[in-house]
Amino acid sequence: MSELETQIENRRRKREALVEQGVDPYPTRYEFDLEPSQVLERFGERSAEELEAEEQRLKVPGRVRALRKHGKTSFVDLHDGQSKLQVMIRRPQLDEAAEAVLENLDLGDFLGVDGQLIRTRTGELTVAADDLVMLSKSLRPLPEKWHGLADVEARYRRRYLDLIVNPEPRQVFEIRAALVRGMRSFLDAHGFLEVETPMMQAIAGGAAARPFATHHNALDIDLYLRIAPELYLKRLLVGGLHRVYEINRNFRNEGISTQHNPEFTMLEFYWAYSDYRQLMDFTEKLLVGLANDIHGEPAITWQGARLNLEPPWPRYSIKQAISHFAGIDESRLDHVADLAAIFDERKIALPTIVKETSHPVLQSGSRSKYEKEHAQTEIPGDWYGRFLMELFEETVEEKLQEPTFILDYPIAVSPLAKPSPEDPRFTERFELYLGGMEIANAFTELNDPVQQAQRFRQQMEARELGDEEAHRFDHDYIRALEHGMPPAGGEGIGIDRLTMLFADCPSIRDVILFPLLRPQATDE
């Protein structure tokens, strides 16, 4: 028998021993007065003399996290997930049932104690218990008390253990909840209506991503888990819900990394008669407010650096950003041939989509060949934008630690955004970068049904060239637009990444309670 099996066997024997002595190891009901952290809140300041005079008796439940037995006196640390409360037990004062509980008590058990609140000789607030109730017998040993659970894989796979023995995850998920709470109250206060739109969609639209597929048996139709709620939320704009938001899961059938989990949480909101400029101001206000609420200052600490969130935040167009952060003159950013030359100079790989595309111009996969043929062959017009974006991601993205708006994205990569009146190659779109990560994506929404249909057709062409992430044509969405969508701004904010920043977690798995891992054969 392995050591673990032995330990489980010992605990099972104690469970049986309790049953034999008429003690239910899993009782149905327990009435208590306060949990440990509440006891500390209410009585934490009382002196020994005050407690002695008060003769306050309490029933307190909690998980046994430490057990110090010395002869006739035992000390137990009772935890409620936030704080611990010490219990002192003098064996001679116990009745038979309580004695059996003490006799068969293990670390990890849930225990109810009943006794007077005192301070011990060392001054610690303590319940001097004269009655004990087993509330739930634990059959497996907890990880070590001092080092906790350190194995990263075990922490993700068995988050319940991580939460019991490590203080950090609880704090992280409290921050996460505070962020979501703060967003809701901010949006509610600005007159936004929270809605829920389909997670299962016949056409997975609203973003460039591969979806998860599923099937509805009764209707016998294929459905997709949504990659974004965008097209449904904008249908609501058509329907007269002029300020709407949704906080919910998106699913993207793509790789896993420290910044990507296949399911992740987004806030998306749409605001009629607004535009991307107003959304930038709104975003600044939202995030600096969250920082003030959660950290008590308009700043966050990210991987050792203090990032100041006080508005206004710098705003660069894509071209300005490349010029400013990568030192490339803006005059070289207007033509695809110039961009290709920069890729060569800087030894940057071509955009994936270009490499994967079966367009004859690039079939060789060789850049020099591409450049040669480029001179005499018509290049699909949207490749300028794709090259520009690739250059931006390669040279600028990681440098954007302080909050920065990057604006005016190429039309090729923004099929749902309204074109810029100044330069039709670009759109009224921004992304917010913070800590080197893309946190928000927003634009003035394209509400021209004719142009939107044309954009969808361009996406279908890209799909035929091999871009599996290209948007799908959504005829029903076009029909909705044809009824008239008010001019509007819309924005998505990634909750997971924002939590990473606010809780200073370098991996998205640390801000998702149960991140996706490859299933493991169950062990003992």
Add this chain to the structure above:
RNA sequence: GGGCCGUUAGCUCAGUUGGCAGAGCCGCGGACUUUUAAUCCGAAGGUCGUAGGUUCGAUUCCUACACGGCCCA
């Protein structure tokens, strides 16, 4: 998909330049009526991730695989 790193007792970790596998915590037995990482005494606990290979001998060296981490695509 590629590179690097990791996997030893329930937990946290040592270690073996190839020769019987180590500690602390936990668990078990004992002592102890104010401890708090309680203390003291005692006895336990291992397919060294899995499968092959090299070798007189592999936990250690080699190969493949599994799972995980970080970086890159």
